[in-house]
Amino acid sequence: MTAVFNTTSSDQTEEFASRFAALLKAGDIITLDGDLGAGKTCFARGVARGMGSPSHVSSPTFTIVNEYEGGRLPVYHFDTYRLGGCEDFVMAGLDEYLWKDGVCLIEWSDIIGDIIPGSAVRIRIEGTGDVRRFVIECPGGEMYNSLTRIIEEMGL
Ligand SMILES: Nc1ncnc2c1ncn2[C@@H]1O[C@H](COP(=O)(O)OP(=O)(O)OP(=O)(O)O)[C@@H](O)[C@H]1O
């Protein structure tokens, strides 16, 4: 099931993401795709905040993965922009994170598309300026219902 909504500021995106974090459980994988500057890292910042992690969230472009601890669940934040594909991901041992007891957020997941499980929550962000359109494909109806509630509560 697919949830679609707009945010009108980075603060609103972060707020939505922090509420979304409450729906996540250990082992969940969230993909974040969209053009450069779409708001993927902004969303990840909100998820880490919503988990209760005090970590500073920045783009892990050079390190591929950042870990944010100290919250309800660890958050593993990937930016696969510089990888050539799944082989690079596996060669670097990064696939082990997919089975850990945390939440994986993967920017530019299309690059490693073949390795992303079908159970992943897929988030696509579109648009420029202050209005960004979010298209969230949920693996199950329960998450879709919770997302719809957050969207309504926030008036998005
Ligand atoms: N509604 C919005 N939601 C999110 N970000 C927004 C919004 N409106 C404006 N912005 C701005 O868009 C930019 C998003 O940057 P961010 O680093 O999150 O993008 P990204 O998708 O991670 O980029 P990259 O592909 O370089 O990793 C920020 O400068 C933010 O302030």
Ligand SMILES: [Mg+2]
């Ligand atoms: Mg980013």
